[in-house]
Amino acid sequence: MAGDISSLERIPRVDRVRSVMNALADHIERAGMKPGDKLPTERELSLALGVGRSTVREVIRQLQALGVAEPRVGSGTFLMRTISPGTVHVPLSLDMSHLRDALLQTLEVRRGLEVEASAVAALRHTAEDVPLMAATLAEMERVHLDKGTAGREDLAFHLSIYDATHNPLFPRLLEQMRETFEGFFDQPFDRPDFARRSFPFHRELFEAIVARNVPLAREKTYAILEIVEEDIKDMSR
Structure with a gap:
């Protein structure tokens, strides 16, 4: 479960994508979220962090590309693997079907x-x-x-x-x-x-x-x- 997001704090304008990425990774780690748990919504993250939805969407797109998050139409975005601020930027995986x-x-x-x-x-x-x-x-x-x-x-x-x-x-x-x-x-x-x-x-x-x-x-x-x-x-x- 996403849990209480009151620990998320507004962040400055500089380098917002990276800052949102770090803040979300920190929340995932401290909340003890597991693969399969639902992440906070775009609206919740936008309001809690004081950033626009476009910034949140970019972070979600990056997490999706890294295999960390999976958006599901009509259901929200779900965690696929655990991350922390120390690992979020390079958790690398490849398509092993080839x-x-x-x-x-x-x-x-x-x-x-x-x-x-x-x-x-x-x-x-x-x-x-x-x-x-x-x-x-x-x-x-x-x-x-x-x-x-x-x-x-x-x-x-x-x-x-x-x-x-x-x-x-x-x-x-x-x-x-x-x-x-x-x-x-x-x-x-x-x-x-x-x-x-x-x-x-x-x-x-x-x-x-x-x-x-x-x-x-x-x-x-x-x-x-x-x-x-x-x-x-x-x-x-």
Whole structure:
């Protein structure tokens, strides 16, 4: 339920779309709204925040494009996923009905983020970061050897690298794109051997980061993602 909206406060004229977006996300978080709950109406938001309906409509359109809200004719607008002010601007998802295209698009983003994250982690990691990276890698290896695949454990390992950058934007971006990235870890194309050839490179990547070898960390990350790209193209034929 939308609940009491008295906590919403009027906002200044500057950057109203962003301000309304933040205010609505804050309300959703503090009201404990869940997917399926109905959002306040355009009129309620307009009056509570002191903005025009056109601004509210633009915010709803953006939330709809992000997969956060769904307007239903005659019923109102409904929350599709929970958000907060810290995540509202980049909760990314893709249309996974076209799996090959979605994975290749996501891979382009992964390549930009992960190669740079590996390099920064090699430069900035501390002694406290190494045990966490080692533990997540060991768990990934254990599950992989036991089951032949280790999707969630693979993601946890990469998150530990992001944490080791000591740049909070890296883990925040990965968390906000988690749903999209997890498309790689659900046995795409019903092939449990997807990206299996990349498995040995993860330990080599870890060792390069620990050794503070930036060029090698980049190289091993590229190697992992090149195999992923090859498998996407080969297995989707």
